[in-house]
Amino acid sequence: MRAGTRHRRWSAAVGVAVLAAGAAGALSAPAAADGETPPGQVEFPSRCLPPQEAGLPPADGTTTARITVGDPQPRVGDTVTVTYQVTSTPAVNPVGGELPADVLTPTGVIVLGGAQNGRVTVVGAKRNEPVGAGAALPGVTMTGTFTVTAPGGITLTPGGYTLHTSHLLDLDTTCEAATATAAPVAEGLTATALPTANLRGVSLGAASGKPGAKVKVTGAGFAPGAAVTLAGRAGAAETADRVAATADELGVVLAELAVTDRATTGVVAYEGAAWSAGLGSGPAAYTVIDAAPMPPGTQKVTAVVEPGALGMTQAGESVTLGAVPYGDGGAAPGRIGTVTVKDARGGPAGWSLIGKVTDFTGPGGARIPGASLSWTPSCTAAAGSPSACTPGSAGVVGPDGAVLASTADAALVGGTFAVDATVALRIPPYTAPGAYTAVLTLTLS
Incomplete structure (x- = not known):
């Protein structure tokens, strides 16, 4: 399988024009019917410790919390946005008088379990209604992100949270x-x-031969030392032609295959007891030339379909995102140049197109993290394409990379695919004015 890589330069301007469109938010959880507990909401006994300066005793009671995720079915490598809402808490106003509006900043932790262990830090905005003396502190909402590192079921449990007030002290x-x-x-x-x-993959020393002729077969990309079967192929079925070989320390296979079955139209190689999309090569075309004389007045007509390559092209060399006003920050929107993927290999292996983006650098060395860029991919297969195209999940691109689009392994894959994505760069408030540039790398494999 041939892999291709494309680099595109991204730029975003700050303080040039007012941004009309906002950033896309995280996917919301399904709403609960009246009287039902919303998905992701739990209650648990809690103890809240007020600051020593307040001179108050610990507050015991029930915390009602809710956790939602932006993508419930991510892939390994995806960045998932999580939201931790505390709708009620035993914590009370720690100051002697009224707590003014917008002086409460929450932070918290979500505990990961199952296939991936860890702690996700979540932070909320400084936003609250006034709180009377001795009254319970209001509900808060905190968000954060984590990168998926392992496949399987991952649980999210509410951890501790801190309510910081910045009034008087x-x-x-x-x-x-x-x-x-x-x-x-x-x-x-x-x-x-x-x-x-x-x-x-396999290549042949000859593209045709008489029945019984031996053809030299070279295979590459196999597991070092693996037992490999070389076999004739007619469409999705194997023919009677078969020989065993062993891959060397570099994963290369060298063998001769006697092709006697007149039905053979190609040669494949695979590890294991039977061919599979994950452990097998695509077919290399081969034609059996039948030397038997034809009846008078007849002619034999033979057509050969030769496999091609996997490649991609992209419209344009750079992408300019929309501008946002200095001070306000916001989402700089844009769209990548359309990527056209052509898979003409005629084999069983699908492909994946993965994007990674560097940090954005601006005037005076100012930086915006690459993880601030998110996208919503789309992918369309051209009419007649054997494969279906699956767009990657909407979410953060970042330096760790994310899937833009892919096709699955199958007995026979291929086609032409148009891949697009809308993007948004989250620019923090009071980012220094100027142009910020990053490099997006797309890798096809």
């Missing part, structure tokens, strides 16, 4: 579950493995 009220196991799992997601490239 900077005071922290910290809240934790009453016991280590008091907080139940609130949400879950199922991650799938990132598609891997099948680089196995």
Whole structure:
């Protein structure tokens, strides 16, 4: 399988024009019917410790929390946005008088379990209604992200949270579950493995021969030392032609295959007991020339379909995102140049197109993290294409990369595909004015 790489330069301007379109938000969880508990909402006994300066005793009670995820079915390598809402808390106003509006900043932790362990830090905006003396602190919403590192089911459990107030004094009220196991799992997601490239392939020393002729077969991309079967192929079925070989330390196979079955139209190679899309090569075309004389007045007509390559082209060399005003920040929108993927290999292996983006650099060395760029991919297969095209998940691109589009392995794949994506760069408020540039790399394999 041949892999291709394309680099595109991205630029975004700050302080040039007012942005009309906002950034796309995280996917919302399904709404709950009246009287039902919303998905991802749990309750657990908690203890909140007021700051020492307040002179207040610990507050015991129930925390009602809800966790939602932006993508419940991500792939390994995707960045998932998570939201932690505390709708009610035992914590009370830590100051002696009224707490003014917009002085409460929440931070918290979501605990990951199952296929991936870890802690996700979430942060909320400084936003609250006034709180009377001795009254309970209001509900808060915090968001954060994490990168999926393992396939399988991942659980999300609400962890501790801190309510910071900045009125008169900077005071922290910290809240934790009453016991280590008091907080139940609130949400879950199922991650799938990132598609891997099948680089196995074969080439032939001759494209045709008489029945019984031996053809030299060279295979590459196999596991070093693997037992490999070389076999004749007629469409999706194997013929009677077969020989065993062993891959060397570089994964190369060298063998001769006697082609006697007149039905053989190609040669494949594979590891294991039978051919599979993950461990097998695509067919190399071969024609059996039948030397038997034809009846008088007849002619034999033979046509050969030769396999091609996997490649891509992209419209344009650069992408300019929309501008945002200095001070306000916001989402700089845009769209990548359309990528056309052509798969003419005629084999069993699908492909994946993955994008990675560097940090955006601006005037005076100012930077915007590459993880601030998100996209929503789309992919369309041309009429007659054997394969269906699957767009990647909407979400962060970043330096770790994300899938733009892919096709699955199958007995016979191929086609022409148009791949697009709308993008948005999240620019923080009061980012220094000027143009910010990054490089997006697309890799096809």
